[in-house]
Amino acid sequence: MNLSEPVAAFEIGTTNTVVAIGEPLGGGRIKVAAIDSIASSGVRKSQIVDVSQAKFSVESVLKRLADQADYSIGQAYLAVSGPHIRTKIVNAQVPVNGGVVREEDIAEVNERSYDAGLPQDCYPIELSNICYKLDDIDSILSPKNMSGRLLSQRSLCIYGSTQRIHDAFTAARGAKLEIPEGAVAFAGSCAAAAVLTAQNKKDGALAIDLGGGSTSFTVWVNGKLVQAGVLGVGGDHVTNDIHEAFPVSRSQAEQLKMMSSAVISKDDASVRVTVPDPTPGFKPITVSRRALNTVVNARLQELFTIIRAKVDEENRLHLLNAGVFLTGGGSALAGTVELAASVFGCGVRVGSLLPEIEGLEEHPQPRLTWYRAFVAAGLLLIAQQQSEPSSSIFDSIKKIFGLRK
Amino acid sequence: MNPLPSPLILIGVGGAGAAMTRGVLRAYGQGVRTLVLDTDAQTGAPSDVPFTLLGGNRLAGRGTGGEPSSARASFQDTPSLIDPALDGVRTAVVVTALGGGTGGGATGELLKRLHGLGITTLLFATLPFAFEGEERMRIAKTSAGPICQQADVSVLLPLDQLVADAGSDNMKEALSRGVDTLASGVTLLWRIIERPGFISLDAERLRAILTGCGRGQFATATAAGEDRVQKVLASLASTPLIKHDPSRPPVRRILVGILAGDDLRLSEVASISSGITAAFGPNATLELGTVNDETTFSGRLSVVMLLFEESATAALHPGAGRSMQAGGGNPLPTGTSRFHNAEKTLWGDEDLDVPTFIRRQLTLDR
Helix, strand or coil: CCCCCCEEEEEECCCEEEEEEEEEEECCEEEEEEEEEEECCCEECCEECCHHHHHHHHHHHHHHHHHHHCCCCCECEEEECCCCCEEEEEEEEEECHHHECCHHHHHHHHHHHCCCCCCCCEEEEEEEEEEEEECCEEEECCCCCCECCEEEEEEEEEEEEHHHHHHHHHHHHHCCCECCCCCEEEHHHHHHHHHCCHHHHHHCEEEEEECCCCEEEEEEECCEEEEEEEECCCHHHHHHHHHHHCCCCHHHHHHHHHHCECCCCHHHCCCEEEECCCCCCCCCEEEEHHHHHHHHHHHHHHHHHHHHHHHHHCCCHHHCCCEEEEECHHHHCECHHHHHHHHHCCCEEECCCCCCEECHHHCCCCHHHHHHCHHHHHHHHHHHHHHCCCCCHHHHHHHHHCCCC | CCCCCCCEEEEEEHHHHHHHHHHHHHHHCCCCCEEEEECEHHHHCCCCCCEEECCHHHHCCECCCCCHHHHHHHHHHCHHHHHHHHCCCCEEEEEEEECECHHHHHHHHHHHHHHHCCCEEEEEEEECCHHHCHHHHHHHHHHHHHHHHHCCEEEEEEHHHHCCCHHHCCHHHHHHHHHHHHHHHHHHHHHHHHCCCCCCCCHHHHHHHHCCCCCEEEEEEEEECCCHHHHHHHHHHHCCCCCCCCCCCCEEEEEEEEEECCCCCHHHHHHHHHHHHHHHCCCCEEEEEEEECHHHHCCEEEEEEEEEECCCEECCCCCCCEEEECCCCCCCCCCCHHHCCCCCCEECCEECCCCHHHHCCCCEEC
């Protein structure tokens, strides 16, 4: 990819389908030249359940971009999420030719990691080196030019269901949008790429992307992605819980969600929250704020508690020195940060876009859409960094988009 | 082209459940999608209803001998046995009698299975007559609580209240009348959902209405003649199935189905609506459905009514269910409707698609 060429990224989310176009600025920076979104159809829990509807969503947003910004996109990077996403720690090794580790040896052990025991019929998305081992010396960060006979690599591999990812390909192709081979990224990594600095990753950070249909998380320690996961629970579940708790329609439940708080306060006890009834002539519906907040609090507390348990399983909670970073539509709900802080017992903040991603503020969006744009923006940054010639080309291309099927 | 199978099914459990199901079929016709489950092979001998024998290997079709644990184990042997009969089903009305073996033992397992398949459940279960003996009543009441917790909505109907003047009947006649009375009530409910009317009330609307409701009761009334509205209202006011107990929480929601022929007048609908509203107070929300069926109801007027109480703090039971009426608990939906066709999200044994506040049994100060 030419440095000066614009790059495009898209995500077919449960709530929104987002397409962004970025112009590489060099130096690891990118300018968001255009971004737009449309309410998704045919997607549940971040997985496509109706390809034709998903295709229509992609088509519609592409048309809007073409109309508004005069952009015509033929190729784009794709961010994927959903409960079909899995991870596995893989180990691969190669003999060191000549007794000194060269870049070729590192490339080869990386290549072998792709085939190291992943389930059949899976689609490898991302491979993240955790550490190298040279003979009996463990935890080597960079083995280049070191002497030894056997080079081993321990990596985190993120993979998904081939069928589910191909569904996204089909929807995109139907909208005349090609996804270049290997240009698929994990949405959780994209969100982290948009908000985590290199120092955050080095210090230890947990990035949680609270999406509409699922929640993705990534754990970064010593600058490396060491753990990731997806839970098939998102903002849709919060809306559904409200719908089930009160005699309101889904659209009213969505409105109530935006008025709710994830934290229950004493002041909630006597307060009523009102939503209009869409049927003309019918009275608005009121619900107790305390009951509403109890429903939302229960769901989000459970979600954070599960993620905490997953991180704790790997004994990494104490490594999160930079804290927890929230992205996605759920991060805009009142009280989410306070609730997450009480669950994780460390600093929690809503992620801010990195200065390397410029221009997003020039495309005013409603508040929630802004938060949802982080995945696409992060993917643009990854794609741009991939396209830049650098000494770390194996660390970027091979690790991030190098897995092909 | 074959029509799509109905998303609504009537399932009878045990001998009495089968009798109620057949009663509905007799009254409604063959348009009802049904399934009967029993451990006694004789129940399925007349091939008029789809029948599944439970515990074929364990009990050899001879029934449980009144032992609920045998029926429970029989269902657990092959829980997926009923799945093929449930293709496309979204709501199941389950009818059974508690106090015996199969109804008391298999119904809870059936409801669990239905819940696992994302099917909303409405349970009508009878409690024995007092004259059937204390032991039978004890068994029924013991099994009622856990069973009701598995249903989205459960209506417990003591047969003594369902057949208020059964004293002069012999036992068989009284049981038969109880079965027939409940069957006729379920039939009316079925007509309200399935038949077109001036004010439609389909299965999804029914489910939406039930969601968020509290404890409640069930009654029906039928009358003919010029003053049929007054007669129906009087009958509903005097039915022993509805208790006006000031110590109970007030009725918050009323589902009313009016079934009549072409002669149904708007003024009659208004009178019934205002009469019921006056009886239960202006704070009760009325949900009305009408069925226009000249063939069945010419000259007659039938009303089916479900009342729901909504307490200030609705305690929530684990599992899926809400319970209403005598000895019942409080409401609970399955809560998975949005994710009905999606792969379940499980964390350990928990289905995360079910709202957390339900699984955690949280009290909602509504």
